Amino acid sequence: MKNAIISAEKLNLIFETADDDVVALKDVSLNIDKGEFVSFIGPSGCGKTTFLRAIASLEKPSSGNLSVNGLSPEEARKKRAYGYVFQAAGLYPWRNIYRNVSLPLEIMGYKKNEIPGIVEKVLKLVDLTGFEKKFPWQLSGGMQQRASIARALSFDADILLMDEPFGALDEIVRDHLNEQLLKLWKTTNKTICFVTHSIPEAVYLSTKIVVMSPRPGRIIDVIENTLPTDRPLEIRDSKEFISVSQRVREGLRSGHSYE
Amino acid sequence: MSENTFINYFKNSFLPILSIVITIFAIWYIFTVYLNSSKQIDAYERKKIDWEFSDLVRDTMSQKKPLLPAPHQIVSEMWKTIFMIKVTSKKSLIFHSYVTLSSTLLGFAIGTILGIILAVSIVENKAMDASLMPWIIASQTIPILAIAPMIIIILNAFGLSGLLPKALISTYLSFFPIAVGMVKGLRSPEISYLDLMHTYNSSRLNVFWKLRLPSSVPYLFASMKVAIAISLVGAIVGELPTGAVAGLGARLLTGSYFGLTIQIWSALVMAAILAGTLIFILNFISRITLKRMGVQE
Amino acid sequence: MNKFQKVQQVIASMMALLALQSSFFYAFNNPALFIISLIALLGVIRIFYDYLNNGLFDFLFSIIGMTILMINVYESPPNGYWPLLISVWLYGWLAVEKITHEKKIAPFYRKLFFIAVPIFFGAWILFAWEVITIGLNIPMVILPSPSLISIQFVDSLDTLWDDFVQTFVRAALTGYLIGCGSAFIVAILIDKSLFLRRGLLPIGNFISAIPIVGIAPIMIMWFGFDWHSKAAVVVIMTFFPMLVNTVTGLSVNNQIDRDLLKTYASSYTQSLILMRLPAAAPFIFNALKINSTLALIGAIIAEFFGSPTVGLGFRISVEVGRLNLDMVWAEIAVAALVGSASYGVISFVEKKITFWHPSNRKTLEN
Numbered sequence: 001m002k003n004a005i006i007s008a009e010k011l012n013l014i015f016e017t018a019d020d021d022v023v024a025l026k027d028v029s030l031n032i033d034k035g036e037f038v039s040f041i042g043p044s045g046c047g048k049t050t051f052l053r054a055i056a057s058l059e060k061p062s063s064g065n066l067s068v069n070g071l072s073p074e075e076a077r078k079k080r081a082y083g084y085v086f087q088a089a090g091l092y093p094w095r096n097i098y099r100n101v102s103l104p105l106e107i108m109g110y111k112k113n114e115i116p117g118i119v120e121k122v123l124k125l126v127d128l129t130g131f132e133k134k135f136p137w138q139l140s141g142g143m144q145q146r147a148s149i150a151r152a153l154s155f156d157a158d159i160l161l162m163d164e165p166f167g168a169l170d171e172i173v174r175d176h177l178n179e180q181l182l183k184l185w186k187t188t189n190k191t192i193c194f195v196t197h198s199i200p201e202a203v204y205l206s207t208k209i210v211v212m213s214p215r216p217g218r219i220i221d222v223i224e225n226t227l228p229t230d231r232p233l234e235i236r237d238s239k240e241f242i243s244v245s246q247r248v249r250e251g252l253r254s255g256h257s258y259e
Numbered sequence: 260m261s262e263n264t265f266i267n268y269f270k271n272s273f274l275p276i277l278s279i280v281i282t283i284f285a286i287w288y289i290f291t292v293y294l295n296s297s298k299q300i301d302a303y304e305r306k307k308i309d310w311e312f313s314d315l316v317r318d319t320m321s322q323k324k325p326l327l328p329a330p331h332q333i334v335s336e337m338w339k340t341i342f343m344i345k346v347t348s349k350k351s352l353i354f355h356s357y358v359t360l361s362s363t364l365l366g367f368a369i370g371t372i373l374g375i376i377l378a379v380s381i382v383e384n385k386a387m388d389a390s391l392m393p394w395i396i397a398s399q400t401i402p403i404l405a406i407a408p409m410i411i412i413i414l415n416a417f418g419l420s421g422l423l424p425k426a427l428i429s430t431y432l433s434f435f436p437i438a439v440g441m442v443k444g445l446r447s448p449e450i451s452y453l454d455l456m457h458t459y460n461s462s463r464l465n466v467f468w469k470l471r472l473p474s475s476v477p478y479l480f481a482s483m484k485v486a487i488a489i490s491l492v493g494a495i496v497g498e499l500p501t502g503a504v505a506g507l508g509a510r511l512l513t514g515s516y517f518g519l520t521i522q523i524w525s526a527l528v529m530a531a532i533l534a535g536t537l538i539f540i541l542n543f544i545s546r547i548t549l550k551r552m553g554v555q556e
Numbered sequence: 557m558n559k560f561q562k563v564q565q566v567i568a569s570m571m572a573l574l575a576l577q578s579s580f581f582y583a584f585n586n587p588a589l590f591i592i593s594l595i596a597l598l599g600v601i602r603i604f605y606d607y608l609n610n611g612l613f614d615f616l617f618s619i620i621g622m623t624i625l626m627i628n629v630y631e632s633p634p635n636g637y638w639p640l641l642i643s644v645w646l647y648g649w650l651a652v653e654k655i656t657h658e659k660k661i662a663p664f665y666r667k668l669f670f671i672a673v674p675i676f677f678g679a680w681i682l683f684a685w686e687v688i689t690i691g692l693n694i695p696m697v698i699l700p701s702p703s704l705i706s707i708q709f710v711d712s713l714d715t716l717w718d719d720f721v722q723t724f725v726r727a728a729l730t731g732y733l734i735g736c737g738s739a740f741i742v743a744i745l746i747d748k749s750l751f752l753r754r755g756l757l758p759i760g761n762f763i764s765a766i767p768i769v770g771i772a773p774i775m776i777m778w779f780g781f782d783w784h785s786k787a788a789v790v791v792i793m794t795f796f797p798m799l800v801n802t803v804t805g806l807s808v809n810n811q812i813d814r815d816l817l818k819t820y821a822s823s824y825t826q827s828l829i830l831m832r833l834p835a836a837a838p839f840i841f842n843a844l845k846i847n848s849t850l851a852l853i854g855a856i857i858a859e860f861f862g863s864p865t866v867g868l869g870f871r872i873s874v875e876v877g878r879l880n881l882d883m884v885w886a887e888i889a890v891a892a893l894v895g896s897a898s899y900g901v902i903s904f905v906e907k908k909i910t911f912w913h914p915s916n917r918k919t920l921e922n
């Protein structure tokens with residue numbers, strides 16, 4: 001576990017609300033190596049988003065250890081290690097698509113002459129070339145989500161945290177973006193944490209699948225994906241793919257039986 | 260739980276407000292001494308009195324016509340003119356507040372009724388909507404208060420004086436926000452609700468009573484709060500040109516003629532108290548009504 | 557025609573009939589009036605035969621009627637004048653009724669229509685005002701006619717200009733800029749402190765609701781009779797609405813926007829400029845608009861308490877005393893023009909800057 005880039009040890013996170021304490025994460029231990037593609041899957045409310053937010057230092061764990069690259073999440077954030085794609089697109093309505101994508105670059109002080117090239121490249125990646133001048137509210141929900149992915153890709157973060165990024169997209173676009181994402185991951189060697197509700201998506205994309213269950217949110221299974229790294233879309237019909245999916249489904253079921 | 264909310268309220272609301280208020284008063288006192296000192300020092304020198312700083316502080320806070328009266332001077336003046344004087348007397352602040360308040364309320368009431376009638380006819384009649392609405396919106400950008408003296412004079416020419424002319428200024432000021440807010444409210448039901456009523460084949464009257472009117476109530480209350488504040492301003496301003504006999508506006512005017520700053524300030528504070536009370540009462544009524552109607556805030 | 561329109565048509569024709577029967581024997585003295593009375597009467601036929609029944613006819617008729625009535629008012633109005641006036645007015649209303657209920661109008665004409673109708677309505681108000689004040693010999697002390705007011709307006713352009721400069725440029729504008737500017741700066745300064753915001757917001761709200769203009773006599777004592785004291789009143793009046801709106805606007809941004817910038821480790825200033833100020837812009841403009849009216853009101857009212865011998869408020873109160881109501885109305889016209897013009901300018905800038913806000917969006921391509 002030497003080159004674990006994200007490592008969580010007995011992580012607990014409790015939300016204190018007015019009438020009740022919600023245990024969002026309970027004793028979560030997980031190591032993610034550099035260059036891994038990890039999918040988080042589990043029923044709604046099991047703490048997937050919360051775990052991602054804890055990694056990005058948007059939530060503070062109540063106890064346990066969490067380190068990113070040997071640093072605390074806070075320090076890693078200050079070093080701009082994260083590209084975060086939220087469940088909702090969260091584009092600024094007063095900036096057009098180009099300026100939305102260039103926003104992190106402006107904040108991180110990229111040189112003026114570097115920015116246009118980068119924006120053009122990432123917009124091409126998500127198939128939004130030609131929409132630079134449009135405003136978010138002039139685009140469909142799926143296009144907005146793609147723009148927000150482009151925004152997360154625009155600066156070279158080591159770690160991509162993606163919270164159901166493709167939830168709002170139709171099947172065809174989703175397949176296409178899955179392929180693109182896989183290609184991007186292979187070429188850039190980024191570490192990706194990816195939340196999804198879709199078993200095929202999780203199996204198709206990841207090297208490791210983390211199955212979680214709610215109340216209290218915890219990890220019930222970590223499945224190493226045995227599929228080859230070279231994955232055409234057709235691989236989803238293969239026997240191996242189906243057997244991995246089977247395991248994930250069983251994990252999810254056993255999580256539910258606790259209730 | 261309830262104790263917790265109390266503590267939270269104390270910490271998040273009461274304490275910050277209190278400290279700001281205290282700071283304002285502290286600054287006020289400092290300014291009282293500062294602004295009134297030159298006049299005081301002049302007085303000392305004329306009478307050839309030796310003075311120390313403590314004398315200065317004491318005396319600047321007890322001048323008769325200070326540039327800025329100390330808060331306690333205003334309070335004691337208000338105490339005197341509210342509680343120590345018969346309410347029928349021309350010197351009673353209660354009397355003057357009553358005069359202003361009655362024209363405020365009369366004007367506000369007429370304005371509200373007019374505003375509602377106007378809004379209903381705008382919403383129910385397309386021709387009215389097309390021709391009137393732009394003018395109503397434009398009229399809000401015009402400093403209407405400027406015509407207050409003229410209205411008073413015109414109505415006097417008709418032999419109308421006293422309460423009604425002032426009230427009409429308040430009416431004039433309050434009915435625009437009411438009309439605009441009410442139009443918004445009557446139009447607030449979503450298309451799906453209207454469609455639902457449509458599937459019941461309900462009449463226009465039914466749609467109005469069962470859907471439009473109830474959904475407009477929150478808007479009505481919101482604009483009533485704006486309207487009552489501006490009605491009060493209208494009543495006070497309406498008292499300025501009448502030769503100033505009664506009302507808070509008259510107090511302001513006579514105060515400014517004779518340089519009676521303490522009187523001006525107490526009239527001002529009284530006006531603020533009136534405004535606060537009126538809005539508080541409206542808030543209270545609106546809370547209860549909306550709660551009964553099951554509207555969530 | 558629907559029921560409502562039929563009722564209008566019947567009343568309009570009845571009024572025309574009334575006009576005709578009282579002017580019948582004078583028909584040759586004034587053929588134009590006779591003819592329009594006749595047309596107005598015959599219009600009732602359209603209830604039974606669908607002929608010349610669109611709003612355009614009524615519209616043109618109303619305009620022609622207005623013109624002829626207008627010409628005839630200056631020498632004592634002829635017999636049957638007032639019923640005919642009501643009839644022509646009802647035709648105008650009928651025109652608007654019919655066109656608003658017309659389903660199949662090209663979008664261009666619909667747009668034109670929604671600009672034309674309010675103008676038509678305004679013209680009618682002016683026309684009625686003129687005709688009634690002249691025709692009924694209403695004394696100028698009560699209500700001068702628009703023509704008298706405009707003559708007075710043109711005659712006293714110099715005075716009006718001086719008053720405009722004194723009250724608007726010097727007092728209102730200066731006060732407005734200082735008041736709004738300082739409130740904005742204070743809002744930014746207290747933005748970091750939750751404690752201060754919690755304390756100042758309710759106080760600011762309260763002060764926004766009280767009749768602050770009353771502070772005018774005090775300001776006159778402090779800053780003298782000239783425009784400085786009026787500007788001071790305006791500063792105080794505009795400060796609190798701006799403060800409250802800016803503080804509220806700065807705290808409305810949503811969770812995702814905030815989290816996003818946090819993952820970029822952006823600095824406080826960066827998130828202020830890149831996210832929170834743009835998000836607060838609609839609130840800030842709202843305050844700027846409210847304040848534009850407040851500033852003018854404050855400057856005018858403050859002059860009622862004492863001023864040099866120039867200024868809108870000064871002139872109004874003096875001329876009201878002298879019963880020169882035409883001059884008063886000319887001053888009010890200036891105030892109205894200035895008020896709506898400044899509001900218009902601010903709204904224009906707002907539309908340019910907050911074009912993205914749902915209330916301003918024009919093109920939705922979904």
Ligand SMILES: Nc1ncnc2c1ncn2[C@@H]1O[C@H](COP(=O)(O)OP(=O)(O)OP(=O)(O)O)[C@@H](O)[C@H]1O
Binds near residue numbers: 023044045
């Ligand atoms: N700010 C908060 N305050 C209180 N409770 C919270 C907060 N955020 C999340 N929770 C609770 O923590 C638990 C985990 O939430 P989380 O958002 O991580 O779920 P999730 O797995 O992402 O669900 P979904 O698939 O629906 O997005 C839930 O029970 C939720 O109610």
Ligand SMILES: [Mg+2]
Binds near residue numbers: 048049050087163
């Ligand atoms: Mg989630």
